[in-house]
Each structure stands twice: as C-alpha cells, then as structure tokens.
Amino acid sequence: MYMSISLTKHPNKNGMGYFQHLFFSLKFFAYLFIAAIKALIHAFLPFLFDTSTTDAIKQINKCMKDQHSKNNQQNNQQNNQQSTYNFAG
Numbered sequence: 001m002y003m004s005i006s007l008t009k010h011p012n013k014n015g016m017g018y019f020q021h022l023f024f025s026l027k028f029f030a031y032l033f034i035a036a037i038k039a040l041i042h043a044f045l046p047f048l049f050d051t052s053t054t055d056a057i058k059q060i061n062k063c064m065k066d067q068h069s070k071n072n073q074q075n076n077q078q079n080n081q082q083s084t085y086n087f088a089g
Contacts, residue, residue, distance in 0.1 A: 015071030024067065031056050031063075 011021035035056035038049040 016067075024063075027063065028060060031060055 008018050011018050014021065016024065035053055038052035038056075042049040042052065
C-alpha cells in the first residue's frame with residue numbers, strides 16, 4: 001500500500017514554508033499548553049487565572065489573523081509582480 005506524505009503541502013497551501021509552519025504551530029502549542037495548566041489550576045482555585053482561557057483564545061485569534069493578513073499581503077505582492085508588464089524595454 002502506497003501512502004503519499006508531504007511535509008510541505010499543508011504549509012505551502014497556507015502561505016508558509018515547512019519551518020515557518022513548524023514554529024507557528026509550536027507557538028500555538030505553547031499558548032494552549034500554558035492555558036491548559038492555568039485552566040486546571042482555575043478549576044480547583046477559581047480565584048486564580050479568572051480570564052486566562054479567554055486571554056489565550058484572544059491571543060491565538062490575533063496570531064491567526066496576523067498570519068492570515070501577512071499571507072494575503074505576500075500573495076498580493078506576488079500577483080502584482082507577476083502581472084506587471086514592462087513595455088518600455
């Protein structure tokens with residue numbers, strides 16, 4: 001049975017290289033790991049970390065929006081470069 005595994009298909013589809021996607025994903029892992037620990041502590045001691053889960057969600061959402069905007073800007077720049085004709089040559 002043949003199984004095709006591509007380490008770059010998903011990152012490239014999202015406008016990133018392999019290592020850029022790796023570090024971007026590891027950043028989310030860190031946010032979620034810390035948020036999970038805080039949520040566990042909050043479950044037993046409700047007066048601690050009142051807004052930590054909400055804060056983590058907001059931070060991750062901001063990160064994803066920033067990356068999406070960055071990818072759109074890069075795509076627009078590439079499209080502009082590809083569609084620019086120089087008739088003066």
